[in-house]
Amino acid sequence: MLYLDAGKYAPYVWPAYAITVVVFVWLIGDSLMRARRWRRAVEAREKDAAADNHERDAAE
Amino acid sequence: MFAFLYNPDRFMAFSRWAAPLFGAIAAVLAVVGLWLDFAAPPDYQQGYTIHVMFIHVPASMMSLFVYLCLAVASFLGLVFRQPLADAAARAAAPLGAGLTLLALVTGSLWGKPMWGTWWVWDARLTSELVLLLFYLGYMALQAAIDDEARAARACAILALVGVVNLPIVVFSVDWWNTLHQGSTLFAPSGQGLAPVYVPPFLIMIVAYLGAFGALWLVRIRAEVWRRRANVLAVRAAR
Numbered sequence: 001m002l003y004l005d006a007g008k009y010a011p012y013v014w015p016a017y018a019i020t021v022v023v024f025v026w027l028i029g030d031s032l033m034r035a036r037r038w039r040r041a042v043e044a045r046e047k048d049a050a051a052d053n054h055e056r057d058a059a060e
Numbered sequence: 061m062f063a064f065l066y067n068p069d070r071f072m073a074f075s076r077w078a079a080p081l082f083g084a085i086a087a088v089l090a091v092v093g094l095w096l097d098f099a100a101p102p103d104y105q106q107g108y109t110i111h112v113m114f115i116h117v118p119a120s121m122m123s124l125f126v127y128l129c130l131a132v133a134s135f136l137g138l139v140f141r142q143p144l145a146d147a148a149a150r151a152a153a154p155l156g157a158g159l160t161l162l163a164l165v166t167g168s169l170w171g172k173p174m175w176g177t178w179w180v181w182d183a184r185l186t187s188e189l190v191l192l193l194f195y196l197g198y199m200a201l202q203a204a205i206d207d208e209a210r211a212a213r214a215c216a217i218l219a220l221v222g223v224v225n226l227p228i229v230v231f232s233v234d235w236w237n238t239l240h241q242g243s244t245l246f247a248p249s250g251q252g253l254a255p256v257y258v259p260p261f262l263i264m265i266v267a268y269l270g271a272f273g274a275l276w277l278v279r280i281r282a283e284v285w286r287r288r289a290n291v292l293a294v295r296a297a298r
Binding site: 001002003004005006007009010012013015016017019020023024026027028030031032034035037038039041042045046048049052 | 095098099100101102107108109111112115116119154155158159161162165166169170172173271275278279281282283285286288289292293295296
């Protein structure tokens with residue numbers, strides 16, 4: 001049996017849980033998006049660098 | 061033991077599997093911990109507000125632990141010039157700030173029904189607020205200095221100064237007469253946490269620890285990639 005009824009303390013208990021969820025969602029989302037953004041930036045710049053090298057070799 | 065992590069390539073190989081593993085462990089433990097939390101009966105004194113303890117106390121503990129990690133990483137970066145140490149310190153700050161904010165807000169929501177006030181300038185609450193200001197100051201200082209090496213040095217010094225605040229937060233309830241209660245987990249027998257609350261409480265602490273571990277690794281990976289991207293951009297510009 002779960003005691004999900006917080007009674008008269010509900011206005012304090014549930015906002016505390018809601019804020020915890022919001023903060024964790026923000027931390028997880030921000031961390032994952034930051035990692036993805038910079039990984040893609042590295043991949044794009046490596047691709048550009050490889051293309052530049054290829055063009056330089058072709059010109060020589 | 062952790063020397064292999066000093067090498068960014070080895071760190072990336074390690075964190076690639078460790079971050080999702082820590083995240084999965086944290087998620088499972090959080091579900092189990094919350095289930096046991098809500099399966100426990102209301103406290104005979106605090107009633108249903110005891111539920112707040114399972115999210116507030118782990119957040120408070122982690123706010124201190126993350127700062128300790130930030131300070132150790134700052135020390136390693138400042139003194140030994142470890143390549144990943146600055147990245148680790150930089151990655152820890154927003155996580156610590158988030159957890160400290162969580163500790164303050166959930167503490168306030170617990171304090172209102174129990175103490176009759178949202179906030180009081182007692183030693184524990186004030187020192188925890190100072191901890192948040194150290195995190196925010198660290199991030200602001202980092203953003204304010206363009207030269208990354210100079211920013212890392214200045215931030216490391218600030219982080220090490222802030223270590224003074226950690227024992228003040230921990231022992232404030234013993235050193236001063238505060239509205240905030242003392243330690244319940246380590247209180248003498250019969251005066252601490254009721255046995256029914258101990259398992260979910262410990263499980264939630266480990267869940268928060270796992271979540272921090274996973275997020276810290278992800279953010280350090282992002283920082284390593286950011287630096288690689290900047291190096292490649294400079295090379296491309298030449």
